[in-house]
Amino acid sequence: MSDAPLLEVTDLSVRLRTPRGMRLAVDRVSFHVAAGEILGVAGESGSGKTLSALALLGVLPGGARTSGRVLLDGRDLLTLDKKALRGVRGRQISMVLQDPMTSLHPLLRIEVQMTEHVRAHLGLSADAARARALEMLAAVRIPDPAQALAAHPHQFSGGMRQRIAIAMALACEPRLLVADEPTTALDVTVQAGILRLLDRLRRERGVSVLIITHDLGVLSSVSDRLCVMYGGRIVEQGITREVLGHPRHPYTRGLMQALPGAGPAGVPMRPIPGSPPSLDSMPRGCAFHPRCDFARASCATTSPALRSIGNERLLACDPDPFAASLQ
């Protein structure tokens, strides 16, 4: 294994066209994913977590503008032309979306959907592509893969559909799987199966995974490292166990305290007051300061820089009220 990470994103920014003009939706986001690593991206709606992922694949909504650098194996994806990018999407990087019913074509049999891109990308014959599809369906533990190939998406449950979507994403043996809320629409029992599947894939096949979700429980069970996003920026980053065990940014801490999991029943949860900002009402300074218990006057004017606080940990908070909690 080489030392360079598989994916290295540097200062990625995304501007969206809105009715009121261009708005900065992702603000100089940097992260990397090593081979076989699972990186989590946490955040609420509007935090820019999905847009960052879409920008990697060059599939942003119309009128959006991207800047920064996205190096996959040393090649900058943002500078590739359409044709070259098509060779990357689905081949090197593939994506799994939240709702498997909309990511699968309802009228086509699974076989058609699972072999089309394999034949296009890898140039396999129809028979070889079919064999590959069977192998992938077995890998995601679909019972009776041969029968599954002949079926249509509606014949499967939500969990099975998501497994098929993952099998499809893996069929060209991509180096990186981008999973945007892959388990949000599923029951916890099915979610557990998908999370175990992702973990197995990276161990057995060395696939890297970028998993995006608002569910910290999901991230803490599968991701090695995680980024917490708020208002288009990364506010905290580090090893999952450490970030969630000793959150240092007031927003991360707030998210952890708002979770129902910890603490006895009957004690109210402690929600973060207010709502996340929208693109049109992004606060000046630190985007979180209007909701932050620890905000100082300077937080309203200057946006804190993301700085290293040791042990692969990054933090964007100037008051840093929980500095003592991290040993």
Next chain:
Amino acid sequence: MTEPVPTGALLDLVGVSVSYRRQGRAPVNAVLDASLHVDAGEIVGLVGESGCGKSTLGRAAVGLQPLSTGEVRFDGVPVAPLTRRARPRHLRALQMMFQDPYASLNPRRRVGAQIVDAAGLGRGEAVPRSERFAVVEAALARVGLGGEIARRYPHEFSGGQCQRIAIARVLASGPRCLVADEPISALDASAQAQVANLLALIAAESGVGMLFISHDLSVVRKIAHRTAVMYLGRIVESGTTESLWRSPAHPYTEALIAAVPEPGSGAHLPVELVGDVPDPARPPAGCRFHPRCPAKFDRCSHEEPTIVDLGAGREARCFLAAERLSAALGDPSVV
């Protein structure tokens, strides 16, 4: 005797079954012989995987779904299925809340007007013009919003705010019992906690009984006094939330709890429950859970267990329930 005869429970579901008819095929029993009650000021959680019938049972509880057998009583009075006629007065104190606040609020009416509508419905007569602002302000204040938003429209608010407006509206009608179907599932993480806390507060302060339907066990654990677990149309276990969570008697309850990923520093991969929920139109013979059950034995595949009373308000539909519970509690005297 002007008051209705107290039955002990505010909302009482006895042996409720709901079947959906299908063209040219056998009907599906979405809910089968479910019994459940909600007391004043109590939150009862109803959990289960999608397709288990929990939403159907919720709809049946408020009369949105005709029953095939059984009875729903609110305040001792049978809940008649909703018809084209206006709802009888006494049933208006039984209200329902839905998952998507944008769909349940009228997008073309101002927030304040919708709250006034609900208040008028609860009173049985229109709210006089002079009182309207006070009614709206009071309702919004209960959910932590200011009266100044009364002139705005639902689309101007975030999902969490909209759900609070929907709660303000339902509270304005003066309910004594709420059936809330996934009221926080569509909301962001921080808004989920806000709305869940609000519902718990309403139950505690106003004595409103609540049937809280959710697939999110961790929230149910936090706010529900009692919990009922459904699987494939059957209530398979019920009891106080604390004890049910600590020592689940039914293997399905145990599997559901084990599948919840716990955030924190010592996290591990959640445990997978193998297999899918079977087609409710063709439920397995015997115990409905046996094809996925890690504890199954011969009897489970041909005989369906009945509800076993485990004492202390606990019930479970499993042959091994008593054994499993005593093992979990570490008490060898119970067989």
